[in-house]
Amino acid sequence: MTKPVNGFSKLTKPEKIEWLAKNYLSDNQSAISVLKQYWNDDEDLQKLHDEFIENTVTNFYLPLGLAPNFLINGKYHVLPMAIEESSVVAAASKAAKFWNERGGFKATVLNHKKIGQVHFLFQGDFSKLEQLFTNIEPKLREAVKPITRNMEKRGGGILDIKLIDKTSELENYYQLFVNFDTRDSMGANFINSCLEKFAEVLQEEARNNPDFTDEEKDLEVIMSILSNYVPECIVRAEVSCPVENLAENQEMSGEEFARKFIQAVRIAEIEPYRAVTHNKGVMNGIDAVVLSTGNDFRAVEAGVHAYASRNGKYTSLTHAEIEDGIFKFWMEIPLALGTVGGLTSLHPLVKLALDILQRPSAKELMEITAVAGLAQNFAALRSLTTTGIQQGHMKMHLMNILNQNQATAEEKEQMVEFFTHHTITHSSVMEQLEKMRS
Numbered sequence: 001m002t003k004p005v006n007g008f009s010k011l012t013k014p015e016k017i018e019w020l021a022k023n024y025l026s027d028n029q030s031a032i033s034v035l036k037q038y039w040n041d042d043e044d045l046q047k048l049h050d051e052f053i054e055n056t057v058t059n060f061y062l063p064l065g066l067a068p069n070f071l072i073n074g075k076y077h078v079l080p081m082a083i084e085e086s087s088v089v090a091a092a093s094k095a096a097k098f099w100n101e102r103g104g105f106k107a108t109v110l111n112h113k114k115i116g117q118v119h120f121l122f123q124g125d126f127s128k129l130e131q132l133f134t135n136i137e138p139k140l141r142e143a144v145k146p147i148t149r150n151m152e153k154r155g156g157g158i159l160d161i162k163l164i165d166k167t168s169e170l171e172n173y174y175q176l177f178v179n180f181d182t183r184d185s186m187g188a189n190f191i192n193s194c195l196e197k198f199a200e201v202l203q204e205e206a207r208n209n210p211d212f213t214d215e216e217k218d219l220e221v222i223m224s225i226l227s228n229y230v231p232e233c234i235v236r237a238e239v240s241c242p243v244e245n246l247a248e249n250q251e252m253s254g255e256e257f258a259r260k261f262i263q264a265v266r267i268a269e270i271e272p273y274r275a276v277t278h279n280k281g282v283m284n285g286i287d288a289v290v291l292s293t294g295n296d297f298r299a300v301e302a303g304v305h306a307y308a309s310r311n312g313k314y315t316s317l318t319h320a321e322i323e324d325g326i327f328k329f330w331m332e333i334p335l336a337l338g339t340v341g342g343l344t345s346l347h348p349l350v351k352l353a354l355d356i357l358q359r360p361s362a363k364e365l366m367e368i369t370a371v372a373g374l375a376q377n378f379a380a381l382r383s384l385t386t387t388g389i390q391q392g393h394m395k396m397h398l399m400n401i402l403n404q405n406q407a408t409a410e411e412k413e414q415m416v417e418f419f420t421h422h423t424i425t426h427s428s429v430m431e432q433l434e435k436m437r438s
Contacts, residue, residue, distance in 0.1 A: 002023040002024065005019060005023075008055065009054060009055055013050065013056065013057060016055065016057050017032055017035055017036075017057050018032075020057065035057055035058040036058070038058045038059045038060070038061060039058060039059065040059065045348065046059075048346065048347075052343070052346075052347075062082045062083065062084055062291070063082070063083070063084065064080060064081070064082050064292060064349060064353070065080075065081050065082075065083070065089035065288075066078050066079070066080060066081070066089070066356070067079040067081055067089050067092040067093045067096060067372075068093060068096070069093070069096045069097055069100055070096045070104075070105065070368075070371060070372075070375070071096070071099070071100050071103075071104030071105060072104060072105045072106075072107055072367060072368060072371050073104075073105075073106060073107060073367065074104070077357060077358070077368060078356055078357075079092065079289055079357070079368065079372055080289065080292040080293070080352075080353040080356050080357070081285075081288035081289060081292055081372070082288055082291040082292040082353075083284065083287065083288040083291070085284065086399075086400060088284045088285070088288060088376065089288075091375075091376060091379035091380065091383075092285055092288075092372060092375050092376055092379065094379055095375035095376070095378045095379040095382075096375060098248075098378075098382075099239050099375070099378075102239070102241035102245055103239070103241060104239075105237060105238070105239055105371045105374065105375070106237070106238050106239070107235060107236065107237045107238075107366075107367035107368070107370055107371050108235065108236050108367070109234070109235045109363045109366050109367060110234040110235065110236055110332065111232045111233060111234050112181060112233050112362070112363065112366075113159060113179045113180070113181065113230070113232040113233055114179070114180045114181070114182055114187055114191060114226065114230055114233055114336055115177070115178065115179060115180070115226065115227040115229070115230060115232075116178045116180060116191040116192070116194065116195045116224075116225065116226040116227065117175045117176065117177055117178070117224070117225065117226075117227060118175060118176035118178075118195050118198050118199045118202065118221060118223075118224045119173070119175055119221070119222045119223050119225075120173075120174055120175070120176075120199070120202065120219060120220060120221045120222060121172040121173060121174070121220045121222060122172055122174050122206075122216065122219050122220075123172050123215050123216065123218070124212065124213060124215055124216035125216070126165060126167075128211060128212065128216065129163070129174065129216075130163060131211075132205060132206065132209055132212075133163040133176075135205075136201065136202070136205045137161055139201055139205065140161060140176075140197075140198050140201055140202070141158060141161075143198070143200075143201045144158070144193075144194045144197050144198070147190065147193050147194055147197065148190075148194065151182065151183065151185075151190060154183045154184070155181070156180070156182050156183040156185075156187075157180070157181060158178060158179075158180060158194065159179040159180060159181055160178070160179050161176060161177070161178050161198075162176070162177045162178075163175070163176060163177075164176075164177045176195075176198055176199075176202065178191075178194070178195065178198070179232070180194070182338070182362075183362065184338060184339045184340045184361050184362040185338045185340050185362070186295060186296065186336060186337060186338030186341065186342060186362075187226075187336075187338065187341075188226055188296075189341070191226040192224065192225060192226055195224035195225065195226070196224045198224065199221040199224045202219065202221070203219055203221055206218075206219035207219075228299040228300075228302045228303045228336070229302070229303050229306045229307070229334070230303055230334045230335075230336045231307055231310065231334055232334075233334050233335065233336050234332055234333065234334055234335075235332070235333060235335050235366040235367055235369075235370040236330060236331070236332045236370070237330065237331050237333075237370035237371045237373070237374040238328065238329065238330035238331070238374070239328075239329050239330075239374070239378070240326050240327060240328045240329070241326070241327055242254075242325055242326060242327070243255055243258050243322055243326070243327045246258055246327055252386060254327075257382075257385070257386070258322055258327045261320060261327075261329075261381055261382070261385050262320045262321065262322065264381050264384060264385050265278075265316060265318060265319060265320040265329075265381065268315070268316035268318075269315050269316045269319070270315070272313065272314040272315070275308070275315050275316050278317075278318070278377070278380075278381075279304070279305070279308055279316065279317050281376055281380040281381075282304075282317050282318065282331070282333075282373040282374070282376060282377045283301060283304065283373065284373075284376045285372035285373040285374075285375055285376030285377070286300065286304070286333075286335075286369055286370070286372055286373040286376075287300070287301065288372065289368065289369045290337065290369060292349070292350070292353040293337070293339070293344070293350060293353050293354055293357070293365060293369075294342055294343030294344045294346075294347055294350035294353075295337050295338060295342075295365075299336065300335060300336070300337075303334050303335075303336065304317065304333060304334060304335075307333065307334045317331050317333055317373075317377075318330070318331040318374065318377050319331070329378060330374070331370065331373065331374050331377070333370055333373065335366045335369055335370060337362055337365045337366050337369060338362050338365075339354060339359070339360060339361060339362050339365055398415065398416065398419060398424055398429060399412070401426060401429045401430075402415060402429070402433070405430070405433060407433065411433065411436060411437075414436060415429070415432065415433065415436075418432055419432075
């Protein structure tokens with residue numbers, strides 16, 4: 001059994017790798033070789049990557065793919081998508097092509113408020129706390145002027161500050177609930193800096209308030225932090241066309257396709273087991289764009305799934321209907337994204353991804369990202385209600401199976417040709433590969 005290590009962060013990168021190999025890896029030299037294989041030859045670029053996080057030993061690569069021909073609000077886009085899952089980029093591209101011929105995607109940002117909270121405990125008369133808040137609100141805003149000045153020049157800043165009584169749910173618990181507009185920045189550091197200053201002023205004013213008892217003066221701040229739940233930072237993405245235009249071949253009419261598609265959406269609206277997988281398909285598209293543009297996909301995921309549960313039951317993010325002979329498929333989703341700050345100005349591939357998107361504003365990136373999610377969900381439901389999900393997915397997964405079994409270029413070519421006419425399963429691929437090799 002290995003012992004805990006002291007001072008690990010002070011070791012050099014080669015020393016960290018040596019310690020790891022010696023204590024935790026069975027094939028030392030092979031492991032070290034793999035870790036070093038992914039180092040960048042450009043020392044300055046590698047140093048930049050090393051400093052993104054702590055205790056780095058190598059780079060972990062994801063493929064960056066392109067989904068072209070997305071017609072969004074009348075303008076064509078190529079979507080950069082960083083993801084490891086087969087068929088996601090292909091499905092997005094296929095959905096883009098389908099809707100190009102039917103008017104494209106439309107997207108609108110409905111609101112872009114972001115939220116932060118100061119969580120604190122107060123033991124005493126609520127009316128006195130309310131009066132204190134009313135008196136010091138101008139001081140709160142003044143205290144953060146050095147922080148908000150540049151944001152206000154760009155048209156953003158603090159929208160409002162509210163005092164919230166939560167004592168019915170937790171004894172002595174109150175909040176300062178703050179709405180922000182952070183413009184093109186995701187704004188986490190900006191919001192948290194403002195909140196911490198608010199907390200400082202709140203405690204100081206409580207201590208010095210002559211109307212407070214000693215117990216009331218002892219107002220205790222628990223934490224000050226932004227929320228990744230942004231139900232008022234909403235973007236709507238949608239597609240529509242006459243029902244008859246949904247038909248692509250003679251196997252299924254537009255009316256039959258629309259009927260099955262809408263039923264599939266309705267199932268996801270009422271059945272949480274299905275809704276989770278349904279929404280995972282939405283996030284396949286969203287996460288891939290969010291990751292490629294250097295935004296925080298964990299924050300987006302958490303906020304989106306909370307939004308899907310906002311009425312007390314987890315449900316579908318997307319919706320569909322037929323109205324006056326027009327098929328409509330849409331989604332309203334919370335997305336707090338930024339195009340300045342963070343990795344957007346540091347990571348070379350993030351900068352390139354934003355260039356590919358023609359340097360969008362945060363509002364435009366929200367629209368593009370929401371469309372990626374809607375397109376991915378459309379592609380998944382289209383497969384599920386027609387050919388089945390496995391046909392396209394396994395076709396894309398074939399190469400992964402062949403690579404896992406060290407197939408040669410010639411073997412890959414023959415296998416692709418063979419499975420153009422045969423059903424792909426893991427066992428059928430292995431069986432055919434063994435036949436070829438024997």
